[in-house]
Amino acid sequence: MSIELDIEITDIRRLTDLIKDKYGYDFKDYAMSSFRRRIKRVIDIYKFKTVDKLIQVLDTTPTFFEEFISEITVNVTEMFRDPTFWRILKEQIIPNIILNHDRISIWHAGCSSGEEVLSMVIMLHEMGFLEKAKIMATDIDTAIINKAKTAAIPLKNMELNQKNYTSAFGSEGGQPLNLKKYFRDVGQESVFDKSLLQNVTYRKHDLVQGSVFSKFDLVLCRNVMIYFNQTLQNAVLAKLHESMFKYGYLAIGSKESLIWCDIANKFIVVNNEEKIYKKIKD
Amino acid sequence: MFSRYKVSGKYRAVVIGGSAGSFQGINKILAELPKEFPLPVFMCLHRLKHVRNGFVEALSIKSSKPVVEPYDKETIKRGQIYLAPANYHMSIELGNSIALSTEEMENNSRPAIDYTFETAAYVFRDKLVGILLSGANKDGAYGMMRIKQKGGLTIVQDPEESAINAMPNAALAQTKVDMILKVDQIIEFLLELDRACKMSQL
Numbered sequence: 001m002s003i004e005l006d007i008e009i010t011d012i013r014r015l016t017d018l019i020k021d022k023y024g025y026d027f028k029d030y031a032m033s034s035f036r037r038r039i040k041r042v043i044d045i046y047k048f049k050t051v052d053k054l055i056q057v058l059d060t061t062p063t064f065f066e067e068f069i070s071e072i073t074v075n076v077t078e079m080f081r082d083p084t085f086w087r088i089l090k091e092q093i094i095p096n097i098i099l100n101h102d103r104i105s106i107w108h109a110g111c112s113s114g115e116e117v118l119s120m121v122i123m124l125h126e127m128g129f130l131e132k133a134k135i136m137a138t139d140i141d142t143a144i145i146n147k148a149k150t151a152a153i154p155l156k157n158m159e160l161n162q163k164n165y166t167s168a169f170g171s172e173g174g175q176p177l178n179l180k181k182y183f184r185d186v187g188q189e190s191v192f193d194k195s196l197l198q199n200v201t202y203r204k205h206d207l208v209q210g211s212v213f214s215k216f217d218l219v220l221c222r223n224v225m226i227y228f229n230q231t232l233q234n235a236v237l238a239k240l241h242e243s244m245f246k247y248g249y250l251a252i253g254s255k256e257s258l259i260w261c262d263i264a265n266k267f268i269v270v271n272n273e274e275k276i277y278k279k280i281k282d
Numbered sequence: 283m284f285s286r287y288k289v290s291g292k293y294r295a296v297v298i299g300g301s302a303g304s305f306q307g308i309n310k311i312l313a314e315l316p317k318e319f320p321l322p323v324f325m326c327l328h329r330l331k332h333v334r335n336g337f338v339e340a341l342s343i344k345s346s347k348p349v350v351e352p353y354d355k356e357t358i359k360r361g362q363i364y365l366a367p368a369n370y371h372m373s374i375e376l377g378n379s380i381a382l383s384t385e386e387m388e389n390n391s392r393p394a395i396d397y398t399f400e401t402a403a404y405v406f407r408d409k410l411v412g413i414l415l416s417g418a419n420k421d422g423a424y425g426m427m428r429i430k431q432k433g434g435l436t437i438v439q440d441p442e443e444s445a446i447n448a449m450p451n452a453a454l455a456q457t458k459v460d461m462i463l464k465v466d467q468i469i470e471f472l473l474e475l476d477r478a479c480k481m482s483q484l
């Protein structure tokens with residue numbers, strides 16, 4: 001049997017303490033099981049061998065920190081992930097907001113490389129509402145935000161993206177929907193039509209330490225809080241709640257749930273299958 | 283009562299991994315599992331990535347009790363059977379709960395058996411039973427090694443019986459597992475485990 005590095009909880013604590021002291025970020029309440037594995041991964045990638053070595057490098061090499069954040073965070077994403085969610089958004093949620101407001105402000109919290117944002121833009125464009133929208137896309141990971149800004153999707157992911165798009169919206173008038181019409185292939189990437197991104201702002205923002213900066217009609221925070229423990233989920237949910245207009249909507253990932261959060265009673269379930277909630281109390 | 287496997291009652295959880303060719307075996311095991319089985323069972327089975335519904339229902343039909351796909355941070359209940367949801371890795375979290383993750387695929391799989399097994403071994407240590415069934419790649423081999431290293435009990439389906447034996451063989455090549463059993467024997471083992479754990483929990 002090969003020798004395996006065992007990362008103990010006390011090791012993780014020493015690491016998160018150092019990061020907090022030195023860089024001001026707080027990873028203390030990230031979910032232990034995935035966070036431990038991400039640390040193990042960083043140690044393997046950089047061949048540090050021990051947690052102590054990682055701590056030492058973080059302590060002495062500030063330039064390494066952004067890279068560390070980039071590797072620690074999980075950036076896996078898809079366009080139109082959970083197609084049925086997008087269908088409900090298109091048929092029920094968006095029309096409802098426009099009916100009441102005539103405008104729509106949207107926050108993608110934890111947008112990763114931006115696939116979710118492009119999906120939103122395409123959907124709003126096809127509904128004829130893109131001009132009415134203001135979209136904010138944020139993430140803690142600087143490198144991934146910069147990537148999102150380029151709006152370039154690896155060609156190899158386009159097949160899955162097209163599949164999701166088709167199952168979300170089907171075919172219109174017998175013509176199969178073609179995602180490619182929004183992209184131009186350059187080398188190994190499909191680059192999105194940037195003229196459609198005029199109402200989108202990308203910005204670095206930390207959900208844990210960052211402050212509430214605006215209010216929105218619709219907040220998407222999907223597959224982000226799964227990396228937090230329940231204490232932190234509660235704290236972040238309170239921030240999301242504060243960032244929403246009364247009667248605004250919140251969408252979380254399809255396998256997440258609000259029911260055990262402290263302020264669950266300030267929301268009602270709009271669609272349980274797709275995990276869409278509505279804020280009913282301030 | 284006659285004890286063939288000399289099972290201790292110290293165990294707190296069971297993890298089961300399977301892939302191609304394991305569906306029948308799983309169905310049989312679930313059908314025979316006692317209704318009051320005292321431990322949580324975590325199953326990680328390779329499945330179609332973008333088919334969210336249907337699988338858990340198919341497994342539940344013959345099962346002695348319902349199979350659930352947990353939500354993130356769901357509290358672990360004794361005797362509950364959990365199935366890793368499509369397109370998520372499933373892990374055992376601190377505080378007696380389950381966590382989900384959309385991390386990169388491992389061994390071309392999400393959910394990956396190694397992911398579930400490794401995190402379960404980390405939390406349950408020598409109080410874990412790991413069972414690896416038929417399958418087409420090497421997912422689960424690393425996880426079985428980790429369970430063994432933490433002092434847990436490791437069982438691999440007999441490659442002779444496995445519809446596709448790449449997965450059992452990969453695990454056997456990497457780890458000196460405790461038992462190599464056919465599905466019917468795995469069921470016998472689980473019945474004995476059931477009795478042993480009930481005895482020690484009295």
Ligand SMILES: C[S@@+](CC[C@H](N)C(=O)[O-])C[C@H]1O[C@@H](n2cnc3c(N)ncnc32)[C@H](O)[C@@H]1O
Nearest residue numbers: 073074077110112139140141206207208222223
């Ligand atoms: C799996 S991606 C989710 C992408 C997309 N919402 C989806 O569902 O496909 C999770 C993202 O959350 C970000 N994240 C993690 N911790 C964060 C924090 N404290 N503040 C803001 N974003 C965070 C990560 O950098 C990562 O890009």
